[in-house]
Amino acid sequence: MIGRTPRWIPVLVWGVSLLWAIPILGMFITSIRPPAEVIAGWWNVEKLTLTLNAWTTVWYKYPLAQGLLVSAKLAGLATLGTMLLTPAAAYAFQFLRFPFRRTILVIIVNAFVLPQQVIIIPLFQLWRSVGLIDNMISVLIPYVGLSFAWSIFLVKNFLEDFPKELIEAARVDGCGALSTFFRVVLPNSLSSVFALGILQFLFCWNSLLLPLLFLRTKAPLPVVFSNIVGTHDLNYDLQAVAAIVTTAVPLIIFIIFQKQFAAGSTARSGSKE
CATH class of the missing domain: 1.10.3720.10 (MetI-like)
Structure with a gap:
């Protein structure tokens, strides 16, 4: 009979997954914010401006x-x-x-x-x-x-x-x-x-x-x-x-x-x- 999976294993897997997801989230937020705001940290939301200028610039310039x-x-x-x-x-x-x-x-x-x-x-x-x-x-x-x-x-x-x-x-x-x-x-x-x-x-x-x-x-x-x-x-x-x-x-x-x-x-x- 196969025993039950210890509860700490799913918790550990979810924790590692969240750690891996944080840089991806930061990369996405950086792509839709002006560089002047990103310098203070992409997690800083004191001044939040969302823009797609970076996406349009990359598409048309390169x-x-x-x-x-x-x-x-x-x-x-x-x-x-x-x-x-x-x-x-x-x-x-x-x-x-x-x-x-x-x-x-x-x-x-x-x-x-x-x-x-x-x-x-x-x-x-x-x-x-x-x-x-x-x-x-x-x-x-x-x-x-x-x-x-x-x-x-x-x-x-x-x-x-x-x-x-x-x-x-x-x-x-x-x-x-x-x-x-x-x-x-x-x-x-x-x-x-x-x-x-x-x-x-x-x-x-x-x-x-x-x-x-x-x-x-x-x-x-x-x-x-x-x-x-x-x-x-x-x-x-x-x-x-x-x-x-x-x-x-x-x-x-x-x-x-x-x-x-x-x-x-x-x-x-x-x-x-």
Whole structure:
């Protein structure tokens, strides 16, 4: 018999949730108040003026619509590419036998410790020589390539607990490596794939360094809003608007992927199609 949950646990969860909600509330209030009032603290209501000037300024002064479209393309394509390629690679490393399998896996996993700054100069020289500067491909390839280090590791760890009896049964039924992957392994590992998609989308959406260096005319939101931070002007309201717009889309995507993640978890029935 399962015991009742102690009362202090819901209280603790609600307390932590409120602590996390306070900065979000402050960011929203800052976006609808003049900077002169925010200097004294967004919680100060001695003089309260509500205005949407910051929202209209960001919309008309900065290429917000174009930045949203570019960010959606970059994050969406990079996430899709990672979700398509990573499960197959993890399946190969886990269940197939080929020369230098462990060596290649060690090299890929060791890319965990490789920061983006190390590859910036070689990548810039390569993209410039082949004419890919200011092309979305120059950002998409590093997005997908750099994600293999942790994404393959994540899905492979999930597949370590995958029932080997299903693999053997598929082989007895005459399934080859590709058929076993698409009909047995992939449908029963959707939860790890969708978890991978959530992490990859968040990484690509918030990435600033690569788009800032490789893109010129079409910049994503992080690059667009990096120009909002003023050196001398106290434009806290504009920065708050930028933070809200930048975080709104990942939050919506997370909610959508979370539903799919739950569906993928319940779909792990351990059966063949």
